Amino acid sequence: MSDEEYQATQAILTEWVKVTGTMLGILDLDGFIARLARADTLGWVIDPTLAMRAADGVRQVDGVARLACTTLAALRKLAGLEVASRG
Numbered sequence: 001m002s003d004e005e006y007q008a009t010q011a012i013l014t015e016w017v018k019v020t021g022t023m024l025g026i027l028d029l030d031g032f033i034a035r036l037a038r039a040d041t042l043g044w045v046i047d048p049t050l051a052m053r054a055a056d057g058v059r060q061v062d063g064v065a066r067l068a069c070t071t072l073a074a075l076r077k078l079a080g081l082e083v084a085s086r087g
Helices: 003-026 029-046 048-079
Strands: none
Touching: 003 048, 029 048
C-alpha cells in the first residue's frame, strides 16, 4: 500500500466513523429495543402462533439494534464524538 492509498483509506474511514456515529446517534435505540421487547411479550399473549412465526425475525432485529448500540459506543470512544442521543 502506497502512502497515498494509506492516507485515502484513513480519510475515508474517519469520515465513515463520523457519518455512522451521527446517524446512529439520531436514533432512540434504547427506546426501540424496549418497545420491541414489549411488542414481543404482548405478541405471545395476543397471538402465540403469530409470535412463534415472528420469533426469529424479532430476535434478528433485536440483535441488530443491540449491535448498533455497541457500535455507537465504540465509534464515540474511537472518534471522541459527542453526538447527542435522543431519549
